[in-house]
Amino acid sequence: xxxxxxxxxxxxxxxxxxxxxxxxxxxxxxxxxxxxxxxxxxxxxxxxxxxxxxxxxxxxxxxxxxxxxxxxxxxxxxxxxxxxxxxxxxxxxxxxxxxxxxxxxxxxxxxxxxxxxxxxxxxxxxxxxxxxxxxxxxxxxxxxxxxxxxxxxxxxxxxxxxxxxxxxxxxxxxxxxxxxxxxxxxxxxxxxxxxxxxxxxxxxxxxxxxxxxxxxxxxxxxxxxxxxxxxxxxxxxxxxxxxxxxxxxxxxxxxxxxxxxxxxxxxxxxxxxxxxxxxxxxxxxxxxxxxxxxxxxxxxxxxxxxxxxxxxxxxxxxxxxxxxxxxxxxxxxxxxxxxxxxx
Amino acid sequence: xxxxxxxxxxxxxxxxxxxxxxxxxxxxxxxxxxxxxxxxxxxxxxxxxxxxxxxxxxxxxxxxxxxxxxxxxxxxxxxxxxxxxxxxxxxxxxxxxxxxxxxxxxxxxxxxxxxxxxxxxxxxxxxxxxxxxxxx
Numbered sequence: 001x002x003x004x005x006x007x008x009x010x011x012x013x014x015x016x017x018x019x020x021x022x023x024x025x026x027x028x029x030x031x032x033x034x035x036x037x038x039x040x041x042x043x044x045x046x047x048x049x050x051x052x053x054x055x056x057x058x059x060x061x062x063x064x065x066x067x068x069x070x071x072x073x074x075x076x077x078x079x080x081x082x083x084x085x086x087x088x089x090x091x092x093x094x095x096x097x098x099x100x101x102x103x104x105x106x107x108x109x110x111x112x113x114x115x116x117x118x119x120x121x122x123x124x125x126x127x128x129x130x131x132x133x134x135x136x137x138x139x140x141x142x143x144x145x146x147x148x149x150x151x152x153x154x155x156x157x158x159x160x161x162x163x164x165x166x167x168x169x170x171x172x173x174x175x176x177x178x179x180x181x182x183x184x185x186x187x188x189x190x191x192x193x194x195x196x197x198x199x200x201x202x203x204x205x206x207x208x209x210x211x212x213x214x215x216x217x218x219x220x221x222x223x224x225x226x227x228x229x230x231x232x233x234x235x236x237x238x239x240x241x242x243x244x245x246x247x248x249x250x251x252x253x254x255x256x257x258x259x260x261x262x263x264x265x266x267x268x269x270x271x272x273x274x275x276x277x278x279x280x281x282x283x284x285x286x287x288x289x290x291x292x293x294x295x296x297x298x299x300x301x302x303x304x305x306x307x308x309x310x311x312x313x314x315x316x317x318x319x320x321x322x323x324x325x326x327x328x329x330x331x332x333x334x335x336x337x338x339x340x341x342x343x
Numbered sequence: 344x345x346x347x348x349x350x351x352x353x354x355x356x357x358x359x360x361x362x363x364x365x366x367x368x369x370x371x372x373x374x375x376x377x378x379x380x381x382x383x384x385x386x387x388x389x390x391x392x393x394x395x396x397x398x399x400x401x402x403x404x405x406x407x408x409x410x411x412x413x414x415x416x417x418x419x420x421x422x423x424x425x426x427x428x429x430x431x432x433x434x435x436x437x438x439x440x441x442x443x444x445x446x447x448x449x450x451x452x453x454x455x456x457x458x459x460x461x462x463x464x465x466x467x468x469x470x471x472x473x474x475x476x477x478x479x
């Protein structure tokens with residue numbers, strides 16, 4: 001391919017990726033409200049559009065038309081920057097997640113990933129570490145006690161669980177022997193999903209991902225009864241929408257990563273034995289990837305409405321005394337598996 | 344030739360343009376009527392008391408230090424994990440030794456009580472009791 005063809009294909013891929021990311025974030029909010037209504041025997045949003053389907057757009061426009069209040073006590077520059085750091089991190093991680101195998105479209109071999117980086121997992125880890133800055137700066141720069149406490153709590157929580165995430169990913173890297181997300185998916189060919197081979201690592205990764213995205217039961221940074229709104233107490237208008245978008249985008253990325261690292265990505269076991277045509281197989285594989293992601297997103301919401309919030313000391317104990325030793329144990333387990341069975 | 348990170352750059356540029364356009368539109372359409380009360384920070388309707396940058400617990404700092412140690416160890420673990428399949432039993436034993444050292448550090452911190460969030464109140468020695476014990 002010439003340079004222009006490469007640029008055009010990547011621009012098309014980026015346009016599709018960004019639009020689908022934004023749309024899915026908007027509809028995550030809708031589905032979260034619908035599922036929570038269902039869990040609590042209510043109706044949920046049902047006025048805007050057919051069964052409330054246009055509700056996300058109404059919310060976005062409402063936030064656009066709201067006055068943006070920056071308190072006098074706040075550090076104006078950092079207060080403005082913080083939500084965009086969060087948004088940037090959430091969006092940029094999306095670029096390296098592959099949604100399907102290589103496809104042959106109009107005579108071109110096209111990889112279904114925006115950027116096939118050979119150190120993709122390191123890139124993801126680096127960016128999620130940056131995500132702590134957005135929240136900490138938001139808490140510190142608001143000039144409010146609630147924000148400060150929320151921000152500090154959140155940063156301590158995120159860094160505690162980041163260690164377990166790192167060690168859980170270590171197990172996946174042992175199996176795949178590569179940092180490229182596509183290689184990691186290919187290493188799980190034929191039902192050898194990492195979730196089955198290393199269940200402990202899977203559990204520690206999922207729990208830590210919940211904690212990293214500040215979702216219930218780990219949403220201590222914005223524990224409403226004690227901290228009002230946590231780090232976004234002093235945010236309004238579009239800056240608040242920035243944090244909101246970032247939270248949901250993070251949730252989607254966490255699900256995408258869980259599927260890529262542990263649930264076999266786009267792989268369906270033994271689909272190539274069925275003798276289907278190549279095109280149909282690819283479509284099935286992409287559909288399976290999206291289905292798995294949707295299921296993980298449903299689990300995120302399901303857990304939110306089933307489990308009460310932890311206390312802060314319980315959260316820290318769980319992170320350091322349970323998740324971290326388990327993640328270490330998982331690495332030893334995977335190393336032994338590879339030693340014994342020569343996987 | 345466009346490298347893969349070049350594509351990421353285009354991706355980020357697109358995202359940045361999107362954010363800037365929305366910010367600009369929001370700036371045009373939203374009202375801006377600040378008042379004295381609106382610009383105060385929220386403290387449940389009361390006048391804010393004292394500095395907003397309150398002193399926070401030292402344990403957050405200890406947690407950050409522990410994180411720093413173990414995150415560096417994650418970085419050291421990744422190259423081993425990537426090359427593991429080529430090294431056989433030698434790689435296995437090296438990894439186990441490394442992880443043992445990690446567990447030792449972990450056990451030390453655990454024993455020292457640095458992982459304990461809710462610590463028992465420290466008991467300062469009382470002069471009366473020390474004197475009583477001495478006379479006995």
